[in-house]
Amino acid sequence: RYPGGNFVSAYNWEDGIGPQSERPTRLDLAWRTAESNQVGIHEFARWAEAANTEMMLAVNLGSRGLDAARNFVEYVNHPGGTYWSDLRRKNGQADPWNVKLWCLGNEMDGPWQVGHKSAAEYGHLANETAKAIRSFDDKLELVVCGSSHSDMPTFPQWEATVLDESYDQVDYISLHMYFMNYEKNTREYLALPEKLDRYIGSVSGVIDYIKAKKRSKKDVKISFDEWNVWYHEREADEKRMKEWDWPHAPVLLEDVYNFEDVLQVGCILNTFIRRSDVVRIACIAQLVNVIAPIMTEPGGAAWKQTIYYPFQFASCFGRGTALALDVDCARYNADVAADVSYLDIAGVHDDDAGTLTFFAVNRNGEEPMTIDLALERFGEAKSVEHTLIKHENLEAANTKDNPENVKPVKQDGATLTNGRVSLTVPPYSYSMIRVTL
Template identity: 65%
Template structure:
């Protein structure tokens, strides 16, 4: 089976915002407690944070982490997480029917972000609370001093403000499951007034308004149109969320879901353009896809966990999907979609980062390890920085009833002009046939292969575990070549591949080295 791609250095989609490779930590399950925070762990630092987890997060080069939710934020009092830990209240979390000790709040999370080399993306509660609490939280986090809330921050041990620029105006407010759920008009008006107040404090803030929780909501895409009609001139991004599952155990159909994701992005991009035109605005609003991942493996187990819970448990094991090799391919396709939509999707957050539907897992008191999906996320985050290329792709296809013709080849490419690299991220969706791939490389200069990595396995259901963390890993591949401006590679069935090329100086004419002895050429 053959596929062909043409890549031209001048045919581009957009520069990629590094925040496209962000992530998310919510006060849910073991994401925080025994995830990032475990004071009694052998690797714990002076703040009680697990250093083994920090090292894995640093390996992923995560640019931003959204916090503290998620559904959790819609009934969260941020003030509960400040001041002496022994004085902080324990609250019942209505979102996940658990209890929250508040041992980790904004100070602890901020210190963890510094240790993990990442930035905060904070969310305010527009469910059970509103504008006043949002502006107080902003003042506490970002004001230098001399006001009530900034002086409380200073008294709590943080002299300098954190100067967080990226703020979410609530979470999934279209969802009836949300504490404080609102109609589009109700939420749009509240978000507008909250954004206006926050901008009165700092006009340079970047604000994210809630879009649809998924593309199957009955209010989608009218929700986006109504909310943006209220907020367009006050916000910078509209959020989208989407999770993927394969309950039917149909691999071909499962791996086609990234086409649905692409359609979702395209529809909302169209709504943004419509409201921009309606407002006669010159301003652009972009998409923050701040929740996405595979999520279905743990759902039945979670029902049993909560049904059998004694009261309101603290940090029970919830949403702990054991990711298999098949999920590597899905995550690879999702990341390719974001790269190929980098003109409209500027921010994205894999949900979540530790233990809860996450690439990193921990054992309380024990090891941390990489789940299978760690690898495509790692490759995209570390090597997918630069400019997304507009590729011409010719691939065989297969038919999926609700999506039409789906190409077996899923591919994206990123050109980093400063580092003189071109990186291809490739998934072969075919279950049995190898793809003989030819890529025509135009106007890049002479290129050679500097790295070729594959993630593959004969068992789609194989997982990584604490006892066997290397069942699925990335492995180097040899034999891929660039000859006369054409990259040739064989892409194995159901495999994820990253191929990196580097430009080098190739002389046009032969160089003759002359040696002189007593002014005579010899």
């Protein structure tokens, strides 16, 4: 997803094209930095190709609007013979990128957003922008802005108003959520995915309501295109931003993640898998250094943060059809939710690979847990593999000098008997269980 994020709401996409030596430096109002525009759409597209990932582009509906959006789409996707497409060719990209996914702004419900609008104002602008760029290509998939988080005072009325304006022109509504543990209360922290689940369920209900109201045959899905743990450096960063004088590429939002965050990210990903009937897109924010699973030093080392591993496992092995699991286990009550299952688990069946994969978090910090998986309906299973992430210190982190302090380790002890898998996992642990059929 490029170029953001809060950044996009004051971004001129034209600043990021043409010779890099001639690109202007602008003030980034979102993060109080100087933006040199050395990375633009061409550089991002080359990175996406190298990373073998699909581009999801965002247009600026904060400080700009429909006209800039349609020009950007033409620059990116039109073959040639027009001003913007020929300029792309002149700048070294002969073929269009044919980007399918487009975000209609970012977090427009947020008063912090440049060009913040009311739901009615934004819904109208998003609808008109969508109609304009759909006239260019009616197969584009468009994402309208939902709430920045579920504690916004305008939630969920924002979703209802925006979708009432734009339902027939959009394919997704975006949601964002970040997870914090300022109170250092692990039980409450690990219950937050229950709040995430309610958030998704509430917006799904709003979608159904607007669909029924409009007598529409179209389904709108959820794009959860910003999520992560974010709090470790947040207060210090906010203080620094108030004091600094528009630096270029400063160290910012470089949270160092710990083992406790492994458990949280595992639960978040499990929620998305269980809700994949309506959540069709989910983008971690971000990828490198900035609240990211990968940390680097300029000109130096790169290493995997603790949260890299549950994200890697879900990305690589969370493929196929999500399973509706009937979970029977002990539960606890938290302030954010009642009846929280100590076992947070999601499963997928990959028919092509002939595998079942389960991602399990033991949210009980006191007791080990025996997991018994009844898989008889899938026929005779051939083998089972258990990978565990566990550390005795919840605050354990990976660093440049100790990059494998927290890492996955394959385990012995999982048994497979008559279509049932049994294994015991330690307190506060993350497990991936893979069954070959």
